[in-house]
Amino acid sequence: MPKAIAGSPVIAMFRHPPPRPSSQACHFSLNDSNSLKPPKPPDRPLVPYMRFSRKMWAKVRAENPDSQLWDIGKVIGQMWRDAPESEKAIYHQEYDIERQEYEKALKAYHNSAAYQQYLSAKNRAKVIDKSNTVGGVIAASRGRLDTGGVVIQPVEDEELSDLSSRRIAAVRFDRNHRLIADLFSGNVVTDTRTVLAQNRIEMLKKQATSLALHQSKLEEELKKLSEIFQTKKRSMEIASEEFAAKLKKVCEEKPQLDEAKYASMVDDWSEKLLNAYEDYKTKQEALRAKQMVEREQLAEETPILYRLTVGDSSPSPKNKIADEVQSPKVISTEPQQQLSSKINAEYVCKR
Numbered sequence: 001m002p003k004a005i006a007g008s009p010v011i012a013m014f015r016h017p018p019p020r021p022s023s024q025a026c027h028f029s030l031n032d033s034n035s036l037k038p039p040k041p042p043d044r045p046l047v048p049y050m051r052f053s054r055k056m057w058a059k060v061r062a063e064n065p066d067s068q069l070w071d072i073g074k075v076i077g078q079m080w081r082d083a084p085e086s087e088k089a090i091y092h093q094e095y096d097i098e099r100q101e102y103e104k105a106l107k108a109y110h111n112s113a114a115y116q117q118y119l120s121a122k123n124r125a126k127v128i129d130k131s132n133t134v135g136g137v138i139a140a141s142r143g144r145l146d147t148g149g150v151v152i153q154p155v156e157d158e159e160l161s162d163l164s165s166r167r168i169a170a171v172r173f174d175r176n177h178r179l180i181a182d183l184f185s186g187n188v189v190t191d192t193r194t195v196l197a198q199n200r201i202e203m204l205k206k207q208a209t210s211l212a213l214h215q216s217k218l219e220e221e222l223k224k225l226s227e228i229f230q231t232k233k234r235s236m237e238i239a240s241e242e243f244a245a246k247l248k249k250v251c252e253e254k255p256q257l258d259e260a261k262y263a264s265m266v267d268d269w270s271e272k273l274l275n276a277y278e279d280y281k282t283k284q285e286a287l288r289a290k291q292m293v294e295r296e297q298l299a300e301e302t303p304i305l306y307r308l309t310v311g312d313s314s315p316s317p318k319n320k321i322a323d324e325v326q327s328p329k330v331i332s333t334e335p336q337q338q339l340s341s342k343i344n345a346e347y348v349c350k351r
Helices: 009-013 023-035 048-063 069-082 085-110 113-132 134-145 160-183 198-253 259-301 303-310 317-326 334-350
Strands: none
Touching: 048 069, 048 085, 259 303
């Protein structure tokens, strides 16, 4: 295509492509789009549990001054679970009321002029950022070229796209080498995780103090339990020793039984049994004689009453005594036999 001559009227029909923006302009527009901040939205309402926790925090903290934050949270959580449904309903009702107000405020916030301006500014910034990129500039230039008209063909040595690509490649090359140099340099980057703030240090000191106090309490309790255990153990050992001594004494002092001693024991108990039987017989005879005397006196004093109470068929007391004298009773040997069998059983058990 022939070059245009200066002062020619054909130049008015020619349209040059717009200049390509540099990388600095693109970087500036990107920072501007990221620096946009929306207006402050309305605060969200607190959920019922957080309302209950905020109300009970000071009270639980005052009742448990030595407890940690997570322990207080556990106590409040248990209080919330144990709270009646009527008390929970109050917090739920407050939350519903504030949630409705929040929805209204959020709707008004989205419809506000400040928020609409923020959205329009954000959209403009996105469009500018997209158009400032290399692909955006090429697409824009192609769109303008496709609209028609005569355009002067640029010289190959002054091709802006080639110069821009070379410059971008050089910038990337320098940036990559600088990053590699930083990575392999001897400089040590300070780990921010190891740096503790003063309030964090104070909180850790308080936790260490509370843990040490708790440990001392547990050690004292363990010491008391150990003393109680030792006391019980000593008392049990003393009781066991006393029982062993008594058992040994009983085993040593138990009687030794043989045939001769058994025979002598049988004779002694037989004699004791006979004597006891004689005493019993004497007492029974004396009692019977006394009763007979009383009957005779009753028969002599009141014969009619005696016949009514005793009867005519019953013998007279005198005749009854005479009959007993004529036919004496035979002494039974059953008590003696029972005593002998008892002594034999004891002897067998001891052997």
